[in-house]
Amino acid sequence: MADHDSTDTAPHGAPETPLARRGLMFILSSPSGAGKTTIAKKLLQSDAGLAMSVSATTRPIRPGEQDGRDYHFVDKPTFDRMAEDHEFLEWAHVFGNSYGTPKAQIWAGLKAGTDFLFDIDWQGTQQLSQRAREDVVPVFILPPSIDELRRRLTARGTDDAAVIEARMDRARAEISHWSDYDYVVVNDDIDRCYEQVRRILDAERLRRERQTGLVSFVRQLTGDGSPT
Template sequence: MAERRGLLIILSSPSGAGKSTLAGRLRAWDPSIRFSVSATTREPRPGEQDGREYYFTDETGFKRMVSDGDMLEHAHVFGNFYGSPRKPVESAITSGTDVLFDIDWQGAQQIRNSALQDSVLSIFLLPPSIAELHRRLISRAQDDPDTVERRMKRSWDEISHWDSYDYVLVNDDLDETEERLKTIVTAERLRRPRQPGLTDVVRRLQREYEETAL
């Protein structure tokens, strides 16, 4: 039996709030944390490998997985389907491995309503201000101005779901937010329901107590 049951860690935020950076730092802090590999119907890009960046499948196979209940969450984005296969996550959690999800509030909601909801730890990242969020999107130089504008328009819809998460962190200082994130994960790992071996420890203590009392 695993020493503890793994966590299904959901990290969400509007674009530019630091989600990807903090996800990377969390895995650098503890390399045993596994990043969830999504399934997708889009074509592989040069250098991508099936099972590493994504599980690549066709639309028929993807929809079959959804109908069979083999997807924890799924969405249709820009003409392609994306989703999180259930079985690899379920296997990891059972073996005591934590799995990290970098997904939006809609995916988070689907997972919270899934059969693995008891293993979920959900964390939402807020920017310190809208102006700072806009500055970060521009400074990272990953998107053209139109894309930045679209991301900004979506940001409030994403932020408005902050209160459906277990924890909410204002990412005003990256290093401090990282420390708070690690503290949350450490504490959640120690919660009683995540430690299946505690029952055996208590039973052993009870036997020792009864023998001593005699």
């Protein structure tokens, strides 16, 4: 790995750059138990330039959760009205509850150069890709095997056998959509998987089309007004 001067990167997050940059929507999807929640937490803890997208949901608030931090908790009529008024970038029904991403905060953040992390399923990923493909970076995390996925779900000790079977059925359905994603990573080791996801995020931040200040910066370098 090449050496870097301490001024090249921010203390915890996206590389510092003289260029203005549009933010991105970094999506992590996986079947339950494949590790996306753990990886998402590690990314947020290590990267001050990444913000969690806070979804609206109709499910009841759980102990330790905070409205506006973990979710925007709303009742079903409110959620349905927001959906009818096209206030969501994406929304879906999951296990009897509704989840949706309010679009106003995301559009404003992207314009300001904020990167958002999304923990959503393949349905939400498809909706986001249809609405804003150039801003979306979809990553799918696979378990090393179905047997290991079942072991992880069982080891949680939070679900009975019937719920685990329902989650396994849903996992197989979700895995079948792996080819809809730009990146696919196998989580056979959580630290290695995290590093792979981290490198994807770093590389996507440097894509030419996201550097909104690149043309004027290059013109300054060439001194002839040329955009190339």
